[in-house]
Amino acid sequence: MLARERVAVVDHAPSLSDLTPGRTGNLSVRRGERFAATPTGVPYDGFDASDVPVVDMDGDVVAGEMDPTSEVPMHTGIYRRLDAGAIVHTHSPWASTLAVLGEELPPIHYMITAVGRKVPVAGYEPYGTDDLAELVVEEMDAADSKACILANHGLVVVGEDLPTAVENTVHVEELCKVYLRARQHGEPNRLSDEQLATVEAKFESYGQSED
Template sequence: MLARERVAVVDHAPSLAELTPGRTGNLSVRKGDRFAATPTGVPYDGFDPADVPVVTLDGDVVAGDMKPTSEVPMHTGIYRRLDAGAIVHTHSTWATTLAVLGEELPPIHYMITAVGRRVPVADYAAYGTDELAELVVSEMADADSDACILGHHGLVVTGDDLASAVENTFVVENLCRVYLQARQHGEPDELPAEALATVEEKFQSYGQ
């Protein structure tokens, strides 16, 4: 059941070690009405595909030898209402700095278009709750963004697949760092909508 997706979770989970302290991050990848997710409270290199939980969009665990991440409500909420194929959640340092400030990431660099035109911030709610899921989904939908800063918590980023979601998490974390560092020297200018639209168009033919 979701054999490839469970392997993908194992393959990409070590990236969380570069993004979040301890065992505080999680990720998942979806296929149809189910998704494979990292298990809760386990080192990122401490599980095999057979351990990886498979969860329905209703939150029921239907396969796997370990319990899933405590953030199942957020993952199911995003998958049910947004067009996402994978999710990465971290407590990465620079995004979490904005989270404790209660601030969004504005369009100070063209690479923000990898996830949208801004990264909104959701109000705080306890982790692993339906309330948090609702706040995050609402902010992402309103901002038409593939990422959201979680107030006093961390960051969530989505993608078409797990590789793109992980890559875009690194992109957002780097932009949060650039933004906060730039503010030490002045107030960063924001790119206008027409500049962002040009980049969005160029990105459609970027790469191989």
């Protein structure tokens, strides 16, 4: 059941080690009405594909030898209401700095368009709760963003697949670092909607041609 997705979780979980302390991060990848997710409280290199829990959209575990991440409500909430194929959640230091400030990430660099035109911040609710999931989904939907800062908590990022979600998480963390460092020297310039729209149009043809 979800064999490829479970392997993808095993392959990409170690990338969390560079983004979040200890075992505080999690990720998942979806196929249909189920998703494979990192197990809770286990080192990122401490499980194999048969251990990876598979969860349905009601939050019930339907396969796997281990219990899933405690953030299942956030994963199910996002998958039920937003267009996402994978989710990465971290307590990465620069995004978490904005989180404890209760501030969003504004458009200070064109690479923000990988996830939207800003990264909004959701109000605080305890981790692993439906209330937190609701706030996150509302903020991401309202901002049309693929990322959200969680007040006094961390960061969540979605993508069409797990490699994209991981890559976008790295982008957001780096932009949080640039933004906070720039603020030490003055007020950072922000890109306008027109400037962001130009970048979005250019990104549509970015990369290698499929011809």
